[in-house]
Amino acid sequence: MAEEPVKLRPFGSCPVCGRPAVEAVRPFCSAQCRRVDLGLWLTEGYAIQAGGGLGEAPPSPLSDDDR
Numbered sequence: 001m002a003e004e005p006v007k008l009r010p011f012g013s014c015p016v017c018g019r020p021a022v023e024a025v026r027p028f029c030s031a032q033c034r035r036v037d038l039g040l041w042l043t044e045g046y047a048i049q050a051g052g053g054l055g056e057a058p059p060s061p062l063s064d065d066d067r
């Protein structure tokens with residue numbers, strides 16, 4: 001009698017729009033939001049999860065010489 005309704009557990013909320021996430025595209029609510037998130041990743045290096053530098057990182061290229 002300790003059956004946990006795993007399938008009824010919420011997947012959280014979409015980090016993009018805040019709507020309830022869908023299992024197929026979690027943690028997002030839709031494929032569109034996932035694309036948005038990925039797009040931000042590719043264009044803006046947003047929220048570096050595997051980094052630690054929370055916040056805004058200067059868009060510095062590979063070289064660091066300022067003339």
Ligand SMILES: [Zn+2]
Pocket residue numbers: 014015016017018019028029030033
């Ligand atoms: Zn969403």
